[in-house]
Amino acid sequence: MAGLPLPPNVHVSRHPLVAHKLSLLRDRTTTPKLFRELVRELTWLLGYEAMADLSTQAREVETPLESMTGRQVEPKVGLIPVLRAGLGMVDAMLELMPSAEVWHIGLYRAERTLKPVEYYNKLPDAATVQLCLILDPMLATGGSAAATVDILKAWGAARVKQVSLIAAPEGIATLSAAHPDVDIHVAAVDRALNERGYIVPGLGDAGDRQFGTFAGPSSEPGHGAMDETAEVVRRLQRDLSR
Numbered sequence: 689m690a691g692l693p694l695p696p697n698v699h700v701s702r703h704p705l706v707a708h709k710l711s712l713l714r715d716r717t718t719t720p721k722l723f724r725e726l727v728r729e730l731t732w733l734l735g736y737e738a739m740a741d742l743s744t745q746a747r748e749v750e751t752p753l754e755s756m757t758g759r760q761v762e763p764k765v766g767l768i769p770v771l772r773a774g775l776g777m778v779d780a781m782l783e784l785m786p787s788a789e790v791w792h793i794g795l796y797r798a799e800r801t802l803k804p805v806e807y808y809n810k811l812p813d814a815a816t817v818q819l820c821l822i823l824d825p826m827l828a829t830g831g832s833a834a835a836t837v838d839i840l841k842a843w844g845a846a847r848v849k850q851v852s853l854i855a856a857p858e859g860i861a862t863l864s865a866a867h868p869d870v871d872i873h874v875a876a877v878d879r880a881l882n883e884r885g886y887i888v889p890g891l892g893d894a895g896d897r898q899f900g901t902f903a904g905p906s907s908e909p910g911h912g913a914m915d916e917t918a919e920v921v922r923r924l925q926r927d928l929s930r
């Protein structure tokens with residue numbers, strides 16, 4: 689699976705600091721406190737790259753010495769953290785873009801089918817921003833991301849980008865097929881999904897690792913697969929190799 693050419697909408701950071709911090713994040717001995725700090729630092733670096741193409745307009749500035757024409761960012765930006773794990777990415781993005789609006793969407797992945805289930809949506813009736821940045825550390829099957837883009841487009845979002853820390857090839861294929869216009873910014877594209885739909889080598893469960901919630905050995909990402917889940921993953925992998 690790894691090594692397939694990536695579609696042109698996928699941007700993988702090449703920054704050495706991103707690679708360094710991501711390796712610390714993956715380490716199973718990294719505590720939730722350090723994990724949260726790294727999520728924040730990585731989001732800052734990826735956010736900087738994801739916003740590199742924002743349009744700007746002229747703005748007159750009076751310096752203490754004279755007037756000059758500076759620039760100001762043009763589009764109104766909305767941050768869309770996908771609960772829970774996307775929450776840890778919000779503060780870093782707000783540091784970069786303090787005027788951004790934050791619109792929360794709650795989705796969880798059903799354990800058996802790996803299908804996204806929506807449980808919270810705080811969007812107003814019509815879109816209030818020109819650019820939406822979806823914040824979610826993991827792009828695994830791509831189901832949650834594709835569903836979030838569906839929701840945002842139905843809301844009237846004109847332009848959407850996905851910012852994630854790690855993606856699986858299966859998730860990139862799903863999201864790019866459903867929404868080829870969505871740019872995907874990631875720190876790394878990993879090898880594949882395992883039979884339970886976790887990214888390998890990955891980092892485990894991003895929500896649990898941020899918030900220190902460990903539900904017991906049966907919820908471990910490496911724990912034995914259910915037939916239905918394994919079949920979902922096999923289907924995604926067959927689609928990918930076509």
Ligand code: PRP
Pocket residue numbers: 770771772773774795796797798802804824825826827828829830831832833859885893894895896
């Ligand atoms: C994780 C992650 C994504 C989703 C990715 O959330 O934060 O939202 O899984 O998987 P997908 O690409 O296969 O849809 P999870 O469902 O574990 O919810 P949580 O953040 O509340 O733990």
Ligand code: URA
Pocket residue numbers: 773826828885886887888890891892893894895909
């Ligand atoms: N969600 C996670 O938190 N990790 C994965 O590897 C896949 C989905």
